Amino acid sequence: xxxxxxxxxxxxxxxxxxxxxxxxxxxxxxxxxxxxxxxxxxxxxxxxxxxxxxxxxxxxxxxxxxxxxxxxxxxxxxxxxxxxxxxxxxxxxxxxxxxxxxxxxxxxxxxxxxxxxxxxxxxxxxxxxxxxxxxxxxxxxxxxxxxxxxxxxxxxxxxxxxxxxxxxxxxxxxxxxxxxxxxxxxxxxxxxxxxxxxxxxxxxxxxxxxxxxxxxxxxxxxxxxxxxxxxxxxxxxxxxxxxxxxxxxxxxxxxxxxxxxxxxxxxxxxxxxxxxxxxxxxxxxxxxxxxxxxxxxxxxxxxxxxxxxxxxxxxxxxx
Amino acid sequence: xxxxxxxxxxxxxxxxxxxxxxxxxxxxxxxxxxxxxxxxxxxxxxxxxxxxxxxxxxxxxxxxxxxxxxxxxxxxxxxxxxxxxxxxxxxxxxxxxxxxxxxxxxxxxxxxxxxxxxxxxxxxxxxxxxxxxxxxxxxxxxxxxxxxxxxxxxxxxxxxxxxxxxxxxxxxxxxxxxxxxxxxxxxxxxxxxxxxxxxxxxxxxxxxxxxxxxxxxxxxxxxxxxxxxxxxxxxxxxxxxxxxxxxxxxxxxxxxxxxxxxxxxxxxxxx
Numbered sequence: 001x002x003x004x005x006x007x008x009x010x011x012x013x014x015x016x017x018x019x020x021x022x023x024x025x026x027x028x029x030x031x032x033x034x035x036x037x038x039x040x041x042x043x044x045x046x047x048x049x050x051x052x053x054x055x056x057x058x059x060x061x062x063x064x065x066x067x068x069x070x071x072x073x074x075x076x077x078x079x080x081x082x083x084x085x086x087x088x089x090x091x092x093x094x095x096x097x098x099x100x101x102x103x104x105x106x107x108x109x110x111x112x113x114x115x116x117x118x119x120x121x122x123x124x125x126x127x128x129x130x131x132x133x134x135x136x137x138x139x140x141x142x143x144x145x146x147x148x149x150x151x152x153x154x155x156x157x158x159x160x161x162x163x164x165x166x167x168x169x170x171x172x173x174x175x176x177x178x179x180x181x182x183x184x185x186x187x188x189x190x191x192x193x194x195x196x197x198x199x200x201x202x203x204x205x206x207x208x209x210x211x212x213x214x215x216x217x218x219x220x221x222x223x224x225x226x227x228x229x230x231x232x233x234x235x236x237x238x239x240x241x242x243x244x245x246x247x248x249x250x251x252x253x254x255x256x257x258x259x260x261x262x263x264x265x266x267x268x269x270x271x272x273x274x275x276x277x278x279x280x281x282x283x284x285x286x287x288x289x290x291x292x293x294x295x296x297x298x299x300x301x302x303x304x305x306x307x308x309x310x311x312x313x314x315x316x317x318x319x
Numbered sequence: 320x321x322x323x324x325x326x327x328x329x330x331x332x333x334x335x336x337x338x339x340x341x342x343x344x345x346x347x348x349x350x351x352x353x354x355x356x357x358x359x360x361x362x363x364x365x366x367x368x369x370x371x372x373x374x375x376x377x378x379x380x381x382x383x384x385x386x387x388x389x390x391x392x393x394x395x396x397x398x399x400x401x402x403x404x405x406x407x408x409x410x411x412x413x414x415x416x417x418x419x420x421x422x423x424x425x426x427x428x429x430x431x432x433x434x435x436x437x438x439x440x441x442x443x444x445x446x447x448x449x450x451x452x453x454x455x456x457x458x459x460x461x462x463x464x465x466x467x468x469x470x471x472x473x474x475x476x477x478x479x480x481x482x483x484x485x486x487x488x489x490x491x492x493x494x495x496x497x498x499x500x501x502x503x504x505x506x507x508x509x510x511x512x513x514x515x516x517x518x519x520x521x522x523x524x525x526x527x528x529x530x531x532x533x534x535x536x537x538x539x540x541x542x543x544x545x546x547x548x549x550x551x552x553x554x555x556x557x558x559x560x561x562x563x564x565x566x567x568x569x570x571x572x573x574x575x576x577x578x579x580x581x582x583x584x585x586x587x588x589x590x
Contacts, residue, residue: 011585016585016586040586041585041586044586047426048425048426049422049425049426049583049584050583050585051583066580066581068428068429069428071426071427071428071430072428074426076422076423076426078419078422078423080419080422081419082418082419082420082423083417083418083419083420084418084419084420086350086353087346087349091346091349095342095346096423096427098338098339098342099339099342099343099424099427099429099430099433100339100427100428101335101336101338101339101428101429102335102338103338104338104342107342143423
């Protein structure tokens, strides 16, 4: 359904997307990466707003840039808020559906139905500037889905939402991915791509993952596969003590330590796949060798930390 | 495709594209109905009449009809139309980038084309309406004889001025969206008021030459004009001038649409 082959996008001297090769079939996918990783640029390439500098993009078997046949089948909800303050959600979504080529009556029907579906039935005639961010997000989502796309691309759709609104919208897009088009009753294959910098948002969608960092795709697979990959990488444990070299001598004879280095006079950094065994060994060494241990901390387990480790793995650096 | 029944993709794209352009025009006109824009429009309607009133009061023995027509022409199809189009046509793309709506339009089939053509239509409708009202009021205030045919003629000139110059301003709007206003003023001065007054081939491609020639033709001023002034008009019949404006507008619009369809705005430019 969607194939990127060695796609690179350069803006002047800035590389937005760097040699990305990935295939998305039907189903839900999460595009995960911190801010500035290149997610929006990648989505811009997929949705035909940008042309690749190098490489090839095929969406439904065709080049998306300037291709009306492809764009007709894409729904896109950008990250930026709508600053079209005076329009109401009903006017806005009707406008977008008309731009997708529908007549005034069909556009009105589709817009009203989609706004109802996203839970804006009561508020569809209020100007956008009077709505909360969550409601405006719903209006954007309705605009992306109302023309019945086969590929729905959402850029940070849950950003800034409260937990209840987030839960509602996650359910909504999950249903979209499995529902059929109610107009025709057809249930052709659909693809959902959700870009986010928050792992738990994407996990909630039970989607396949593609992790992007610095414009490069550093990992892809199911959530479990990526977690396994991350878990298989050595974790860095940082130990602050009064005699790091004696501590190093004590732990280096264990199989749990795969690498170590010193930072300053009082810090030992040990790479291990068995942090629990290492912690036990440190405890024993502290008692046996009378070492004063000031601090033991594992590597950052946040998404940024996982990204960092994935990048190192991607570049072939052990730890 | 999942939405076979209602989707326009199976049909010819032309009706859908016209519908999309009309939708943009309607949406843009809706945006224009704001307090600020209405105030500006009111100013545009009143200003030429105020000038004519001031001139009429200073003229001891009434205002000469030809002089009044020449002044209203300079004030309305030239000044009011130019200013109206600078406000409505120049921000065609910049406005969408600033509002964060460009991205929504760019991912629609034919959205870029619809945006430009729809904004063009809205700019022409809005500016022409304001300018025709301004011309009618100015003619009434000037107190010239046979005002109705005069308003008709000025209305036609206003419409042609708007059609031609909106297309001219579409180019800076798509090439330099963030500097479109400055670029358009430059284009207006250099193309319309410098090249347009050069008695050479170059002025054939300007709207100002066509409008002046139509004014001279419709007012039967040709024989009264001094020889040197005759160099500044085109002696061909009115239908040639009108066709030339339509052709110029069509060429400029097609070029602007092609440029916009090819343009890419990196994500940071949208904010």
